[in-house]
Structures are given as C-alpha cells and as structure tokens.
Amino acid sequence: MNKDFKEDNASSSFQPGTGELVAKIEIIDRITGTIHNVLKGKKLEVIEIPADLPDNEIRQLVEYVNNFVKEYNSFSDFMYSMARGELDYSPPKSSMVVAQSFKSLQSSLRHLAYVTQRISSGDFEHKVSFMGDFSEAFNKMAQQLKDAFEKIEKQNAELKNANEIITAEKEKSEKLLLNVLPLKVAVELKESGKSEPQLFENVSVFFSDMVGFTALSSNLEPRLLISELNDIFTRFDEIMEKNSCERIKTIGDAYLSVCGMPMKNEAHAYNLVASASEIVKYLNQRNEKAEIKWKVRIGIHSGALVGGIVGVKKYIYDIFGDTINTASRMESCSEPMKINVSETTYDLVKDKFHFVDRGEIEVKGKGRMRMYFMEDGAHE
Amino acid sequence: MFKEERKETRFEWNMLGDIQAGRPNLGTTMDVAVYRLMQFTLRDVLIQKYGVKEADEIYFMAGEHAGKEFFSNLIKEKTDFNKFVLELKEVLEKLRIGIMRIEKADLENMKFTIVIAEDLDCSGLPVTDEEICTYDEGFLSGLLRSFTGAEFDVKEVDCWCSGDRVCRFSAERKD
Numbered sequence: 001m002n003k004d005f006k007e008d009n010a011s012s013s014f015q016p017g018t019g020e021l022v023a024k025i026e027i028i029d030r031i032t033g034t035i036h037n038v039l040k041g042k043k044l045e046v047i048e049i050p051a052d053l054p055d056n057e058i059r060q061l062v063e064y065v066n067n068f069v070k071e072y073n074s075f076s077d078f079m080y081s082m083a084r085g086e087l088d089y090s091p092p093k094s095s096m097v098v099a100q101s102f103k104s105l106q107s108s109l110r111h112l113a114y115v116t117q118r119i120s121s122g123d124f125e126h127k128v129s130f131m132g133d134f135s136e137a138f139n140k141m142a143q144q145l146k147d148a149f150e151k152i153e154k155q156n157a158e159l160k161n162a163n164e165i166i167t168a169e170k171e172k173s174e175k176l177l178l179n180v181l182p183l184k185v186a187v188e189l190k191e192s193g194k195s196e197p198q199l200f201e202n203v204s205v206f207f208s209d210m211v212g213f214t215a216l217s218s219n220l221e222p223r224l225l226i227s228e229l230n231d232i233f234t235r236f237d238e239i240m241e242k243n244s245c246e247r248i249k250t251i252g253d254a255y256l257s258v259c260g261m262p263m264k265n266e267a268h269a270y271n272l273v274a275s276a277s278e279i280v281k282y283l284n285q286r287n288e289k290a291e292i293k294w295k296v297r298i299g300i301h302s303g304a305l306v307g308g309i310v311g312v313k314k315y316i317y318d319i320f321g322d323t324i325n326t327a328s329r330m331e332s333c334s335e336p337m338k339i340n341v342s343e344t345t346y347d348l349v350k351d352k353f354h355f356v357d358r359g360e361i362e363v364k365g366k367g368r369m370r371m372y373f374m375e376d377g378a379h380e
Numbered sequence: 381m382f383k384e385e386r387k388e389t390r391f392e393w394n395m396l397g398d399i400q401a402g403r404p405n406l407g408t409t410m411d412v413a414v415y416r417l418m419q420f421t422l423r424d425v426l427i428q429k430y431g432v433k434e435a436d437e438i439y440f441m442a443g444e445h446a447g448k449e450f451f452s453n454l455i456k457e458k459t460d461f462n463k464f465v466l467e468l469k470e471v472l473e474k475l476r477i478g479i480m481r482i483e484k485a486d487l488e489n490m491k492f493t494i495v496i497a498e499d500l501d502c503s504g505l506p507v508t509d510e511e512i513c514t515y516d517e518g519f520l521s522g523l524l525r526s527f528t529g530a531e532f533d534v535k536e537v538d539c540w541c542s543g544d545r546v547c548r549f550s551a552e553r554k555d
Contacts, residue, residue: 093543094543095507095543100543100544100545101545103538103544103545104545104546107481107483107495107546107548108481110481110483110484110493111481111482111483111495114481114482114483114484114485115482118462121462123462123463123466125463125466126462126466128481129469129473129479130479130497130498
C-alpha cells in the first residue's frame, strides 16, 4: 500500500486520472478472510460495511460477498440437515447451481422415501424413474422384493393348504380312533401317548347273537350279508350311544357292548337293559318290512372287568374278566328276541323293568345260575 | 360446437378429434416449443386484455377443467389413492407431460407435496423469480377434486421460472 492511501481517511477512494480504485487494507482483509473461511470450512460472517465506504465497485464487491455469505450459510444449514437425514427441512431460496442441485437431491430423496413407504406397505408396483443409476438399482430391488414376497405368499398358501389337509387327515384319524376306542381312552391316548389297563368294579355287559345266522348267511350274497349286518349294527351303535353305552366290538354276528366304563355310570345296568329293550323293538319293527327277518338272543350280566388297549400298531380296546364270560353264557341261554339277564343284573334293575324268573339253569363251566327274562322288553 | 356462445362448459373429449386419422403423416406429437408458443402468446393477450390476475384465473379454470376431463377419460383407477397416483404418474410420463413425483402424502389430512420434473409448461424457461404454472395448479386441482370429490387448494411453491429445477406444488383439501 502506498503512503497516500494510508493517510486517506475514507475506506476506499477513486484516484482521478489513473482510473485506479484503492481500498483500505482492512476491507481487503475481511474479504480475504471470508474466502479463507469458506475453504477452511468455518462459519462465515457478514462483513460490516463501513459508513464511509463510498457507493463504488468496492462497496458493490462487499455487498456481493455478503449476499454470498448469507446464501452460503443458509445452504450449509440445509446441507447439514440433509446429511442428518432430515428431509422435512425447508431448503433456502437460492439460484446457485450447487444449492439447486442439492434441492433436487432432497426432492429425489423425499420421493424415494414415499415410494419406499408404499413398497413397505406391500404396494410393489411403485417404481422410481429418471433418477439415473439409482432408478435401476432401486427398481431392481423393488422387483426382487416383489418376487420374494410373492414366493412367500405362494409358500404360505401351500403351507395353509397342507395344514388344512393335515388337519382334515388328523380329524379323520381321530374319528377312526374313536371308532375303535372309547372317547375317554382315545383322548388319554392322544394326550399322553398311552392308556393303562383299568379295573372297573361296576359294569354291565351286553352280548347278542343273530339266531340262525350261519344257515341264513350261507344263502346270502356276501355283499348283502355285510350290508344287512352293517345296517343293523349301525342302529345298535346309535341306540347304545344314546343310552351312554359303549360298543366294544362285533365278532361276526355277535355284538358286545358295555355300560359303566371307561366313564363310571351308576345306572349302568338300567341303561344297558333299556338299550337291549330298544334293540328288540327296533328289530321287530324292521322285520315288519324287511325281506330278511333277523332275530337276536341277548344276554346281560353285571360285575367287574378290566379294560385296556391291546396291540401297538392296530389298537383294539378290549375287555377281560369273568363278567364277560357270564354275559356270554346269558346270551347263549337266551331265546330269540328275548333279553336274558343274570341275577346280579336283575337285582340292579328289578324295580325298573318287569322280569320273569326263569329259575336256575345249568350254565356250562359255572354250574346252575338263576336267570330272568325281561318281559316283552317293556319298561315299567 | 366450438364457437357457440356459452355460459357453462360445452367441452367434450371428442372435440380433440381423431388425431391419428387427421395427421397420418405428421403423427400425434409435436414440438414442445409450439405448445408453449400458444401458451405464452395466449397469456400475453389475456394479460393485455384482462390483467395478470384475471389471466391467471382463466388459466387456473382451464387447467382445472382439463384435469377433470383428463381424469374422466384417461385414468382408470377411481378408488385406491396409491394406485391412482401410480397410474397418473405413468400416464403423465407416457404423454410426456412431465415426471411426477410425490414428496409427501398425508392421506389422513389430505395434504400432498407433488413435484413435476421436466414440466411441459415451464422447464427451461428464463428464470424470472415468478411461479408461472397456473395452468398446472388448476390441472392438479381438477385431478384431485375428481378423485376425492373434495375441493383442493393447489399452489405452486417452486418453479423453474423462480430458479428451481422442478415445479413443486402443495395441495391441501379445503375445509
């Protein structure tokens, strides 16, 4: 700086004749400092314009620098918020290309956020377009997500279908299990995987046999024979179930059922005799219309027995004990369409039904036993 | 049909004619500059005759009318907003009107920020610190009104002419 300028009080002055414009070093330093701070990443401050600065090119330069400082600071704040992912930040008004570019970037990011939200809601049709390499990458990702989602949905549908099949099959197998096992035993087996044999003290046992079955069956088509038995035993089952009795098994034309097990039932004898009575009635009614007239002998005895599952692969719930043998003897000592009960059973239900005392009859392997015919199967 | 006096609209989509049949050699498209030539000469005359405010109102009304007709004739999705946006975006791009992007969508309060990049009306115009896409404001208003049945305030907040690189519109359902 020359000596003349230093002595001049004005912040800048025009040198007539030379066309030169001189400025105080302080002004130049402030402008230099501003540019220095831009390069060093420091916050910029507006340059205070001295009151004595004439309205010339130096003043204009300072004003431009100050405008730049304001836009730069606003832009810096905007950029800083963008870097933190704050997409809601209102961008500053600026015509600078750099500011406009970042504003475009913010717009693209906002749009991407919107599209991402849509895709995350399962709306995979949304795409981004005209965003250069990013469009391709993003849309590829969206397509892969869509494919994966559809694959999972397909697998879910298949799984659901398989589950429905499994559930249906399970229901079928449970139903099958119930066909061969009493409900309580089936539930026990299902829940614990085993069922222990159990002694039941008070049970009544029903035995029936078709009269003349061997002779009749030899003249019948096997299919017809099975159809007849199926029809009759299905009705037997319904009667037994209705009276809380349990069919144990059929052996050819023989039908074995119980009452009082596995669920205890104080009225076991009554229920079983009532069932027997209904069975006789049913057959009588059936025989009125049916071509083949079936007749049964029925025997009932009450006492203790053991019930349990026999077999590992083929479950059979069976009953054991002398009570069953005696019931079988009652049946063999019965007559067509008659219900023959032992004295034990009689004592349990004698007040409920009419009986005819048959006296003592010789029973194979048991000696003489008193028996009773239920009278016409009629209730009291 | 075209030159009858009227107090209410008589516009019908078929007034646009069968362009393919009518222009077998030149086709259905033309230079954007020609479209703008009509836009800005018309604006120029309207301002001369009625002033800026009136001219803007006319442009807005025409845009709104166009938006409703556009919705009725070119948009299939009438119920699902997100699908509507998706279809609108595709149609605007297919017809080379602009690249629509949604920046914000508040469906609960019906507030949206919609950006149109490479806008037919203004992209590339001289920067004059003005938002000049009044026709687009009306167009978006007509589309939104047709879809929702509600009236919308649509305002252009950034424009190529105001120094931005895209046109940005805020849209909000009127209470």
